[in-house]
Amino acid sequence: MAANSRFAVAVHALSMLAVHKDERQTSRDIAGSVATNPVVIRRLLAQLARAGIVESTHGAKGGFRLAKPADRVSLHDIYKAVEEGAFFVQHEKRNEKCPLACRMQKILAGVFARVESKVLPELKRTTLADLVGEIGLPA
Amino acid sequence: MAANSRFAVAVHALSMLAVHKDERQTSRDIAGSVATNPVVIRRLLAQLARAGIVESTHGAKGGFRLAKPADRVSLHDIYKAVEEGAFFVQHEKRNEKCPLACRMQKILAGVFARVESKVLPELKRTTLADLVGEIGLPA
DNA sequence: CATACTGTAACCATTGTAGTCACATATTTC
DNA sequence: GAAATATGTGACTACAATGGTTACAGTATG
Numbered sequence: 295m296a297a298n299s300r301f302a303v304a305v306h307a308l309s310m311l312a313v314h315k316d317e318r319q320t321s322r323d324i325a326g327s328v329a330t331n332p333v334v335i336r337r338l339l340a341q342l343a344r345a346g347i348v349e350s351t352h353g354a355k356g357g358f359r360l361a362k363p364a365d366r367v368s369l370h371d372i373y374k375a376v377e378e379g380a381f382f383v384q385h386e387k388r389n390e391k392c393p394l395a396c397r398m399q400k401i402l403a404g405v406f407a408r409v410e411s412k413v414l415p416e417l418k419r420t421t422l423a424d425l426v427g428e429i430g431l432p433a
Numbered sequence: 434m435a436a437n438s439r440f441a442v443a444v445h446a447l448s449m450l451a452v453h454k455d456e457r458q459t460s461r462d463i464a465g466s467v468a469t470n471p472v473v474i475r476r477l478l479a480q481l482a483r484a485g486i487v488e489s490t491h492g493a494k495g496g497f498r499l500a501k502p503a504d505r506v507s508l509h510d511i512y513k514a515v516e517e518g519a520f521f522v523q524h525e526k527r528n529e530k531c532p533l534a535c536r537m538q539k540i541l542a543g544v545f546a547r548v549e550s551k552v553l554p555e556l557k558r559t560t561l562a563d564l565v566g567e568i569g570l571p572a
Numbered sequence: 573c574a575t576a577c578t579g580t581a582a583c584c585a586t587t588g589t590a591g592t593c594a595c596a597t598a599t600t601t602c
Numbered sequence: 603g604a605a606a607t608a609t610g611t612g613a614c615t616a617c618a619a620t621g622g623t624t625a626c627a628g629t630a631t632g
Contacts, residue, residue, distance in 0.1 A: 298589070299524035305544070306524070306537045313533060320608065327534045329526040331591050336609060353599025354607040369544065381520060385438035385445070387468040394452060395466045397568050398445045404567070405444070405508065405559065412551040420544065428543070429536050437620070459577065470622050475578060492630025493576040 300376045303328055304338055305425070308372065311348065312364040312426045318357030338376060345375035365423035373417055381413065382406045439515045442467055443477055444564070447511065450487065451503040451565045457496030477515060484514035504562035512556055520552065521545045 307324045321332040321339070328335065339358055342348045349361040360367065384402050388395040446463045460471040460478070467474065478497055481487045488500045499506065523541050527534040 299522050300589085301521060302523045302541055305541060306527075306534070309537060309540070310533055318608095322608090327528050327531045328524065329528045329534070330524075332609095333592070333611090334590065337611080340610065350609060351599075352597070352607090352609045354605095355600060356598080356608040358609090382440060383438050384441045385467065385469070388445075389466050389468045392466040394449055394568070395445070395468070398448060401448070401564050401567050402441055402444060405564070408559075409552055409555050412555050413548055416548050416551050420547075425540050425544070428540050429533070439620085457577095461577090471578095472580090472623070473621065476580080476621095479579065489578060490630070491576090491578045491628070493574095494631060495577040495629085497578090 298377075300338060301373055303330070303334075304342060304372050304376045305369070305422075307335060307339060307358075308342070308347070308360070308367065308422055309425055309429070311358060311360045312422050313429065315360060315364070318351065318355070318359050320357040323357070342372070342375050345371065347371060347375060360422075363423070364426055365421050367422040368418050369420045369422075370414060370417035372422075380406060381410060437516075439477060440512055442469070442473075443481060443511050443515045444508070444561075446474060446478065446497075447481070447486070447499070447506065447561055448564055448568070450497060450499045451561045452568065454499060454503070457490065457494070457498050459496040462496070481511070481514050484510065486510060486514060499561075502562070503565055504560050506561040507557050508559045508561075509553060509556035511561075519545060520549060 306328055310324055310327055311319055321335040324335045324339075325332040339348055339350065343350055343358075343361075346361055347367055348358050350356070350358050382402075382405075384399065384406075388399065390396065445467055449463055449466055450458055460474040463474045463478075464471040478487055478489065482489055482497075482500075485500055486506055487497050489495070489497050521541075521544075523538065523545075527538065529535065
């Protein structure tokens, strides 16, 4: 893995929990499906646990499960939990003495806000349950 | 600068060219406003030149200018020129023997495509001229 | 020819992410 | 209670992307 695939991996892992909603899944199980290291999964799911999306139990027969029904977990919840910040980033330095540079800051903020206002509703509308529905029948 | 601010810097630089549309701007001029190194600007504008968005001339009195009117340069054109790939990225590895993992690929692709279908029209609709219009009157 | 530009290679520093090992802690099972 | 099985997390390595910088070849102007 090279690029930032945290969101994709999170959705994959959570879909797995949603499909097997009656058994706990271990980080090893999930890592097996995602083809990565269990520690990577534990770190990612730790963030999702802090966001109230999953629950974990230690010890034998332990593992992870969803903390709420799949139709109450939106992609936006997941995104917020695992990715920080916005889709676009401004350059933080600029020449404060340049009038254009100073105005660009607000203009770019406006552009980014407009784009985000298109994306967020789509992410909020889609839930884990929708994705699981697309899978067809669970294994 | 830490994060990926190429798109923001590109918009900043191009706005500058749009505002001063009768004089060529040098990479040094632009770097002065953006507060970065001229080479960084030249590298970025070289990509925009390949995309047909700016033109450059070498030598004394040389520099950069827009290759077409500001109302014919959309933010989408700029984005395509300076950022590669999509907004979201999938994890490329997965357990090919796991039925869920295999289906996740298509499901994620669908999700990402839906989000993109919300973003692209917004980027295509907005032009450099729109941004320059927001600046108020040029210096 | 001197000057003033772009284009680009080369290199360094920084940062973010993934991957890995190790281990403290918690829970179940026997 | 001891053994087995989990999570949570610190520490470390490897790697890729980005930005910043220096240097220089090529090119246009006057």
